[in-house]
Amino acid sequence: MNKILLTSAMALVSATVAASPALAAPGNTATATGTATAVIVAPITLNHPATAALGFGRFTTGLGGSVVVSSAGVGSVTGEVTLVPGSTNSADSFTVAGDASRSFSIATTGGNVTSGATSMPFTTAASATTLSLSTTGAANFTVGGTLTVSGTAPAGSYTGSYTATVTYN
Numbered sequence: 001m002n003k004i005l006l007t008s009a010m011a012l013v014s015a016t017v018a019a020s021p022a023l024a025a026p027g028n029t030a031t032a033t034g035t036a037t038a039v040i041v042a043p044i045t046l047n048h049p050a051t052a053a054l055g056f057g058r059f060t061t062g063l064g065g066s067v068v069v070s071s072a073g074v075g076s077v078t079g080e081v082t083l084v085p086g087s088t089n090s091a092d093s094f095t096v097a098g099d100a101s102r103s104f105s106i107a108t109t110g111g112n113v114t115s116g117a118t119s120m121p122f123t124t125a126a127s128a129t130t131l132s133l134s135t136t137g138a139a140n141f142t143v144g145g146t147l148t149v150s151g152t153a154p155a156g157s158y159t160g161s162y163t164a165t166v167t168y169n
Helices: 002-019
Strands: 045-047 064-069 075-079 092-097 103-108 111-115 118-126 130-132 138-150 164-168
Touching: 045 164, 092 164, 103 118, 103 138, 130 138
Parallel strands: none
Antiparallel strands: 045 092, 064 075, 064 138, 092 138, 103 130, 103 164, 111 118, 118 138
């Protein structure tokens, strides 16, 4: 009788196991942990020395023309404009500081120099359009320009401004 009970119990367990759905091990889902990082770099700064300026020099207008100052500070004229003896031309200069060895771009605008009601337009050109900061995070560049001179501009001291912008690449 024990043998029949044991056989019946085993048959019952076998039937129950066979009738129950098999549960598969997980395999259609996986999870892992990712990593996030952030690096804050030094902001880029642009400084203009108080003693620096784009200097177009001293000249006579004649019937007009232009004064060109290279980014190296060398002056020349076109048309009937004539530099007077002792005139000095100068390129403007800027210093840049920021994240060491990082590349940056340079953009400059033009402007006007004005004396009273008279204005003369000028364009600018930086010594480079892209530079890299040194390993200590420093750089400098110069700016030259071209002043368009009207033959009717009266004698006087003319002043104006323009902007220079540096941006990390």
